[in-house]
Amino acid sequence: MSEVMTAPVVALVGNPNAGKTSLFNALTGARQKVANYPGVTVERKAGTLTLPDGSRAELIDLPGAHSLEPRSPDEEVTRDVLVGAYAHERVPDAIIAVVDATNLASQLRFVLELKALGRPMVVALNMMDLAERDGFFIDYEALARELALPVIPTVAVRRRGLEAVIAAARDALNAAEISAIRSADAPAMLVEAIGDMRGHQRQARDIAAKVVSGGDANQMTRQIDRLVLHPVSGPVLLAVILFLMFQAVFAWATPFADAIEGAIGWAQGIVMTSLPAGPVRGFLTEGLLGGVGAVIVFLPQIVILFAFILVLEQSGYMTRAAFLMDRLMAGVGLSGRAFIPLLSSFACAIPGIMATRSIADPKDRLTTILIAPLMTCSARLPVYAVIIAAFIPDRTVGGLANMQGLVLFGLYAFGVVGALAAAWVLRLTVTKGAGGGFLMEMPKYQLPAIRDLAIGIWQRAWAFLRRAGTIILVSTMVLWVFASYPKAPDGVSQVDYSIAGRIGAGLEVVFAPIGFNKEISIALVPGMAAREVAVAALGTVYAIDADDEELLEVELADRLRGAWPLPTALAFLAWFVFAPQCISTFAVTRRETNGWRWPIFMFSYLFVMAYLGAGATYWISKWALGG
């Protein structure tokens, strides 16, 4: 049988935030996302575990769960994998139950439930460093006796206890080979396992009382929470943190962005002087450097934004923000739980939509998915930044805030308000129903691990550059070709004469009423592939019509300032607050909602909001400016 040849499967299971993914990364060398809030992992992830004898096992990281009775789609993944109901997956041969050592009395209940599945099992008693710091003494030999399972103390983030875990896993796999339990028994075992919750609770607390002595709930966390969760200082602090984040994105990035811009200009100069005029030079300077370069300039801002979000995620503040926001979210029919996916949508809506799997109530979840694209993702940053740089003066207002940062903050706030308003309407119409509750454990604060932070930033920066080098480059290339051919006769604008120009002229009919010109209409189409492409496209379109000298000396922002009236610029910003984009967002929405219905709905309602929002902005500002 082929089964003999395949590697055995070991699964990491445990309460949310117990450190499963940290352990998974340490054991397999993977770089899955680790953060200090429950519900980080929402999919099954696999890696390779090398056993002491050199043979291999497949190690599986699973979403955190409280029990085998799923409350949310992510917990369902865990249950399904464990009972063999997950498509194309074998039932794990052994389980590593990961437990937070500082909260044994509560978490051992799930261990007992897992044990009732009858699979060979090892207990990783994780976060031992925190248990020691808080003065807990845990007699693990006694714990192992009480559970009749091997118990290994670990500190996943410092790689302590890894060899012992591997050795115990190997022993469990050896036991699995001789054990008679077949996966066919799994459903029956499952019913038994989840049946006796109270009994498991009592037993767990009895065991904890026997094996744990001393210790005190974390005092530092209590002290910090006095400030962070305080009814007055809490919301103020949250507002200050978010405000600082957007100020920093503008203020700190400038020197780096200037340097990148300088380098691009320098490269354009070299190409200009060393190549003869023609399609190759045109493509390099207008398409590649003018287009993709216009996007890469935003790398520093994106890195700063991500660094802020990562620190919030890793410190443990995220769940506090959810606590502070719960009341407001309840007002529009959601819960604080939805705030976490929405905040990560500031980075990108796709992981944000994935993260909604940890929301228990299906209607809460669907609503959160539908409004996630309204949170300003980092791909919109270049678009905002270019327009702001062109049309908003770089001034200090009120002595401390930067005017450009303020406008950026305003756009983000506009998106958030739009999202809340949309949620409110959706909850009264298409996703009508009683709201789910709000129940969430708030973890201890931790200093962000420099390594995780660095990996997180690097992965994001790299993903951004890769996008610039692939999807953005390709779309820009295609656009450049469409905008450069057929060649215009002398005296006629090349862009107007080109294929793209003619398509743009057609689209302009739709977009002229909201103040958009032909160049914008052209840029919106490739913007569907990735929002930044809109900037690259504008860069390309305007570069094609510029003469060589202009190309070298005038930045995109300055060119736009000359070409667009202010109301058009403001309407363009408003459009991007709501714009239905990008294609990947619709694809992930289709997957997470199992069909085309919701992505199509999402596109339509966002289009209407964007069109009305941009139109209103255009006409109101035109009127206000006396035009």
Add this chain to the structure above:
Amino acid sequence: MAPMRIDQLTPGTVAHIVAIDLDELGERRLREHGLDEGVEVELLHRAAFGADPLAVRVGNACVAMRRSQAAGVTVRVAQRLEAAE
């Protein structure tokens, strides 16, 4: 002293759970977060607007919950319980 509910506790007062009365699903979810008869709880914080949600220490963990959920949990303030035993 008469039993109270978690949402009626003054912040900083330690109490023990004596009963959980919610619908079946609500009760199970609370139990999954460590609430159980006899477990020590303490109200830590009430949120700013409308005093909802609440941050409650449950054993060694800190759990955020809505007031409606907390109102299903009957508790007895610590010293009294010890005195009674």
